[in-house]
Every structure is written in C-alpha cells, then in structure tokens.
Amino acid sequence: MSLDKLSVEQRLNLDSFETDQESHIKVNREKCKESDVKILLRVCPARCFSLSSDGLVFSRLGCLECGACRAAASPGAIEWNFPRGGFGVRYRYG
Amino acid sequence: MSGGLMYSHAMHNLIPEFWKEAPVERRLRRNVISMLSKDSAASLSFECSKFSEPPYNGFTVLLSKFNEWFASRVEQSGGIMTGGIYADDLLWESDSVVGVKAGGEEIRSNLVVAADGVNSTMAEKAGLRKRYDSESLALGVKSVLGLPRKTIEERFNVTEDEGVAYTFLGCTGGLQGGGFLYTNRESLSIGVVAGIGALAESEVKSPELLDGLISHPAVKGLIEGATPLEYSAQLIPEGGLGGVGKLCTNGLMVVGDAAGFTQNSGFLLRGMDFAVASGAMAAEAGRRAKEKGDYSAATLSQYESLVNESFVMKDLKTYRHAPKFLTNPRLYSAYPDLACAVLERLLTVDGGPRQNLLGVARQQMKGKVSLVRLVGDLLGARAL
Numbered sequence: 001m002s003l004d005k006l007s008v009e010q011r012l013n014l015d016s017f018e019t020d021q022e023s024h025i026k027v028n029r030e031k032c033k034e035s036d037v038k039i040l041l042r043v044c045p046a047r048c049f050s051l052s053s054d055g056l057v058f059s060r061l062g063c064l065e066c067g068a069c070r071a072a073a074s075p076g077a078i079e080w081n082f083p084r085g086g087f088g089v090r091y092r093y094g
Numbered sequence: 095m096s097g098g099l100m101y102s103h104a105m106h107n108l109i110p111e112f113w114k115e116a117p118v119e120r121r122l123r124r125n126v127i128s129m130l131s132k133d134s135a136a137s138l139s140f141e142c143s144k145f146s147e148p149p150y151n152g153f154t155v156l157l158s159k160f161n162e163w164f165a166s167r168v169e170q171s172g173g174i175m176t177g178g179i180y181a182d183d184l185l186w187e188s189d190s191v192v193g194v195k196a197g198g199e200e201i202r203s204n205l206v207v208a209a210d211g212v213n214s215t216m217a218e219k220a221g222l223r224k225r226y227d228s229e230s231l232a233l234g235v236k237s238v239l240g241l242p243r244k245t246i247e248e249r250f251n252v253t254e255d256e257g258v259a260y261t262f263l264g265c266t267g268g269l270q271g272g273g274f275l276y277t278n279r280e281s282l283s284i285g286v287v288a289g290i291g292a293l294a295e296s297e298v299k300s301p302e303l304l305d306g307l308i309s310h311p312a313v314k315g316l317i318e319g320a321t322p323l324e325y326s327a328q329l330i331p332e333g334g335l336g337g338v339g340k341l342c343t344n345g346l347m348v349v350g351d352a353a354g355f356t357q358n359s360g361f362l363l364r365g366m367d368f369a370v371a372s373g374a375m376a377a378e379a380g381r382r383a384k385e386k387g388d389y390s391a392a393t394l395s396q397y398e399s400l401v402n403e404s405f406v407m408k409d410l411k412t413y414r415h416a417p418k419f420l421t422n423p424r425l426y427s428a429y430p431d432l433a434c435a436v437l438e439r440l441l442t443v444d445g446g447p448r449q450n451l452l453g454v455a456r457q458q459m460k461g462k463v464s465l466v467r468l469v470g471d472l473l474g475a476r477a478l
Contacts, residue, residue, distance in 0.1 A: 003237055003322045004309045008301045011237070011325035043293055045235045045300045045327040066327040067213040071231045072294040080213070085180035085197055093238040093281070093324045094095045094157030 008047045012062040020087035023060045024080075025069065031076040032056060043072040064089055095326045096366055097234065098276045098283035099259055100160075101152040104367040108374050109167065111148065116163050118153040119278035120257025121146065124250075127361050128312065129430035130264040135312035136433040146256065154257045154276045154283065155366075156238070181210075184219055184346065190390075191220065191345035204389050206346045207376050209369075212329045214352030222348055223339025228291040230333030230417070232271060232358075235303050236285030239320035243280045249316065250277055260316075261361050264430025265307040267298055270421060273307040274363070275316060282320060284308065287330060287363070289421075300327075330365070332358050335414040341401060342394040347376045355406055359416050359478045360425065368406050375400040415477035422471060428463050429471075 003011075025048075032040075037056050040049045046062040049069070058069075065088055070080035082088065099122070105112050113121070124141040145151045165175045181194035185202065193202035208216035212231070217223050243254070250258045262273035271288035286303040293300060307313055330351075331337050337354035341347060349355070350369030357364045379397035383389045401407050435458040440451065449457065459468065 003239060003317070003320070004305055006322060011301075011322065014322055014324050015326070039294045042297070042299045043233070043290070045233065045303075047301060064325075064327040065213075066233065067329045068233045068290060068300065068327065070213070071226065071228050071233075071290045071329060075225070081182065081215070082180055082213070086178040089326075091095050091158050091324060091326055093283075094159070094161070094326070 024083040026079040036073040101367040104370040117159045122152040123256035124258045131431045131434035134434035208348040212351040231290045234287040238324040241320040268427040334417040335410040419477040
C-alpha cells in the first residue's frame with residue numbers, strides 16, 4: 001500500500017501507542033475562540049480534534065505529542081502536557 | 095523523533111569515530127536541493143569525495159535506534175538510565191531548583207538538565223524563556239518508508255554505506271517551509287516542515303502536507319514501491335538566535351531544542367549537532383560545579399560561556415537574520431515556479447522561436463515578480 005493512499009487513521013495504525021485513561025491535553029472552552037476551533041481541526045497531524053454538539057473535543061487516541069495544537073491556538077486555549085510516564089506514542093524508528 | 099540527518103562533528107568530538115559502533119544508517123554522499131513547481135523540478139546536486147572520508151560530513155540516522163545505542167554508552171560510563179518516568183514539574187527550594195517532581199514523587203538532585211525538547215515545560219516554568227510563539231515554530235510531519243537496500247543503492251546511485259539528502263522547496267502550497275528525503279539503510283525518511291503561524295492562517299490541513307510531496311512527479315519515482323513503516327510529527331523551534339533565552343538558573347541548565355538551539359538556513363536544517371554539543375557543554379559545566387560543590391547560577395554560567403564561545407552560538411549569530419528572510423513568501427512558490435519555468439523554456443526544443451536566457455527570465459517574471467523585488471530578495475539572501 002503506497003503512502004499517498006493511506007488515511008490518517010491508517011498512518012497512525014503504523015505507530016505504537018500506550019494510551020492512558022487520563023487525557024494529557026484539555027480544551028479550555030472559555031479561551032478557545034471560534035477561530036481556534038477552525039485552526040485546531042486543521043493543524044493537528046493526527047486529527048485528534050473533532051466537533052461534537054458540545055463543541056470542540058480532543059481525543060487522546062493517536063496523539064503524536066507534537067504540540068502543534070498548543071502552538072497554533074490562542075494562549076490558554078489548550079492545556080497541554082505530555083502523557084504520564086509510560087504512556088503515549090513510541091516511535092520504533094524516530 | 096528527528097528529521098534524521100546528523101552532522102557528525104559534535105558526536106565525533108564527544109565519542110571519536112562513533113560511526114564505527116553507533117547504528118548510523120548511511121553517510122551523506124550527496125546533497126540535492128530541489129525547487130518544485132506543480133509538474134517540474136529544478137535541482138542542484140552536490141557531491142564531494144571529502145564527504146566520504148572520516149570524520150564525514152553527516153549521517154542519516156533513525157533516532158530511536160541511535161538513542162538506544164547512546165543510552166548504552168551512558169550506562170557503560172557509569173550513568174543510570176531510567177525510562178518511563180515523566181518529570182512534570184521542577185522542585186524548588188527558595189530560588190533554587192533542587193530536583194524534579196514526577197507523578198507525585200520528588201526526585202532530589204544537585205543539578206537538573208532540562209533536555210525536554212521543543213515543548214520544554216521546564217525552561218518555561220523556570221522562567222528561562224517565554225513560550226515560543228507560533229511565528230517561531232514549524233511543524234514537521236514525517237513518514238519512514240521501507241525499501242530494500244539494493245533498490246536504494248541502485249535508485250540513488252550510492253554504494254552500501256553512502257546516502258543522499260534531498261531538500262525540497264515549493265512543496266508546501268506556498269506556505270513557509272519545505273520538504274526533505276533522506277536515504278537510510280533499508281528505508282527512506284520523508285517529511286514536510288511548515289511554519290505554524292502560516293499553517294494556522296491557511297486552509298491547509300497538516301496531515302495533507304506530506305501528500306503534496308509524495309505525489310509530486312519528481313518525488314514519486316524515488317519512493318516507488320516503498321512500504322509505510324511509521325508516521326510521526328514534531329515541532330521545530332525556528333526563531334534562531336531570537337528564540338534563545340537564558341540558559342541556566344540556580345540548579346538548572348537547559349540544552350538542545352529546549353534551549354532553542356536549531357538553525358534553519360532554508361537549504362539546511364540543523365538541530366542534532368547543536369543538541370549533542372550543548373549537552374556535552376552542560377555536562378562539562380556540571381562537572382566543574384561538582385568540583386566546587388556549588389550549583390548556583392553564578393557557577394553554572396560557565397555553561398553559558400562555553401556555549402557562547404562554541405559553534406552553537408557563533409552559527410546562530412551568523413544566521414541571525416535568516417528567520418526574517420525566510421518569512422518571504424516568494425521563496426516557497428514564486429521562485430521555485432520561476433526557476434522551473436525558465437529552465438523549461440530554455441531546455442524545450444519544439445521548433446518554435448528561441449529566446450535567450452534574459453529574455454526568457456523577463457517573460458516568466460512578468461506579473462509575478464518585479465525586477466526590484468528580485469534584486470531586493472537576492473540582496474536579502476546575504477542572511478543565509
């Protein structure tokens with residue numbers, strides 16, 4: 001299967017994750033503006049953000065821990081941390 | 095993770111001839127800088143036999159494998175490696191760092207070295223530097239693709255230990271940034287880097303950044319038949335000298351990406367040699383502090399002096415105007431298009447009337463880039 005035919009989900013399936021029950025990233029709804037929502041939906045390389053009826057939702061599944069969300073959104077809109085020790089993405093190649 | 099290209103001088107300085115025992119992939123034999131338009135590529139290829147002689151210019155590496163080896167070297171030297179523990183905060187006593195907090199536990203130490211990367215919360219919490227703003231950060235999206243060793247050697251015209259590094263401009267849909275492709279032993283590392291600020295303002299979806307490069311006619315053939323093995327992403331500090339803050343406080347030093355030690359000159363992206371060298375200099379400053387039994391900022395400022403006297407700060411100073419120059423949008427669309435269009439006209443023979451170089455260039459620039467702008471940008475390239 002060539003790379004250009006792979007969906008984001010299929011690409012993420014190549015990686016190895018130890019997913020925590022706690023979320024290391026939280027959306028601060030009070031500081032997350034309409035413009036941030038649009039940015040976050042586009043900027044996350046793992047498509048971890050989605051829109052629900054309650055607003056923007058972050059799913060920790062497949063998070064590559066790059067920090068693009070925190071960097072691109074308004075200050076304070078994203079409460080960002082690495083996952084707890086022992087959890088998160090593990091790159092076999094890096 | 096990393097892009098996957100390590101310039102060898104800093105590691106060679108730390109562990110002489112490290113390539114004899116470290117799991118390096120291929121030594122860099124050839125650099126290709128390629129400007130892409132929609133369907134063409136104008137490339138400059140440089141190879142040098144000196145690159146194939148020790149201490150070599152650089153190696154492609156897969157960082158997970160390389161780090162595993164490096165950790166084993168640390169243990170051989172008496173260091174103790176502890177994985178799986180995330181230090182979530184600094185431990186303070188009045189105005190001194192005296193350890194870290196990790197999952198509710200306190201780990202005390204005379205000295206903490208923050209090597210926690212571009213998203214360093216330690217450097218921020220210690221007030222050594224402000225959070226990077228979106229204008230001084232770029233997002234890199236990368237894939238490792240498996241390809242048989244023999245295919246790589248035939249396709250890229252290299253011997254068994256040699257490799258090639260490609261840098262691409264014009265593959266980011268006009269956004270500030272570029273692409274890369276490195277040959278590993280049995281795989282390729284391919285990725286695209288784009289400024290976070292530009293990305294946030296555009297309509298581009300970051301997972302699609304790679305698609306533009308891998309489906310480009312000039313790149314397609316290079317990766318044909320390759321099997322995707324890994325997908326990764328990382329931020330890169332691109333503020334240059336302006337992104338570097340204070341490097342130490344009482345009981346704490348900050349190194350590598352966490353300190354903002356990276357350099358992008360458009361055709362060259364460096365980080366690992368800065369990280370290795372700054373880590374070694376922090377270790378040296380730590381050794382001196384231990385001898386004195388004093389871990390105050392005054393003693394640790396020796397680390398700052400070592401960095402200031404080294405290539406790390408000298409190179410950041412040489413390229414201090416590069417970050418501003420690289421915000422020029424013409425570099426990522428108009429100029430790659432122009433280079434390809436001019437070469438296409440010059441190299442096409444179809445029986446139609448010919449024009450000389452200057453005529454072709456002026457015609458292709460019409461309505462896209464003015465002569466004044468072009469000259470201005472050429473002068474601006476002194477920043478590189």
